[in-house]
Amino acid sequence: MPLVRIDALRADGPRLEALGRAVHEALVETIGIPPDDLFHVLIGHDGVNGTLQCGNYLGVQRDEGIVYIAIxxxxxxTPDQKRALYRRIxxxxxxxxxxxPRNVFVTLTxxxxxxxxxxxxxxxxxxxxNDPA
Known part of the structure; x- marks a missing residue:
């Protein structure tokens, strides 16, 4: 029952849907969630009223294509399942x-x-x- 939040800069509806599809398929393939277990919050930021910031931490050259995915x-x-999930996303x-791929930032909680x-x-x-106590 993952809850997924995806934040992307200047993302329209079709791009947000595509990102959601990518994450959902990766979750089904790598950690075995049921295909109908779909709970996503998809947010596009326009760069004015809402924006995303990123740096080049750990030598990854991110830019305005950054996508934050919080699951x-x-x-x-297992750690192997998590690594496979990140790769597949x-x-x-x-x-x-x-x-x-350099702009795909994923965190699991x-x-x-x-x-x-x-x-x-x-x-x-x-x-x-169901225990009333």
């Missing part, structure tokens, strides 16, 4: 949205079952969610 998901993936972002409510005020992943 929140339940803990439990970069590959598919280039293929679908024309985003150069892991949490536990009780940290999710998928509606109705319940923590559906928590084993004790």
């Amino acid at each position: 929140t998901l339940r803990a439990g993936r 970069a590959e598919l972002a280039e293929k679908y949205a024309g985003t150069e 892991e949490n536990g079952p009780v940290d999710w409510s998928l509606g109705n005020g319940l923590a559906q992943y928590d084993p004790a969610w």
Whole structure:
């Protein structure tokens, strides 16, 4: 049940959709999320009312094509799965949205079952969610 937020500079609807597709397909392929598990927030920044900043940290030459991808998901993936996810997102972002891999910045935030409510005020992943105590 990942929650994905994608921020891109000067991205129109089709580019945001392409980036979302890239991330979703990578999540399905590399960590096995269900294909219908789709929860994305896609935000385009116009460079005036909202913008993105980046540097060349660790020798990666980023530019205005920068895309920030923040994924929140339940803990439990291996380092190899995470590395495969990063690689696949970069590959598919280039293929679908024309985003150069050097401009794909991904961060994962892991949490536990009780940290999710998928509606109705319940923590559906928590084993004790139906316990009234």
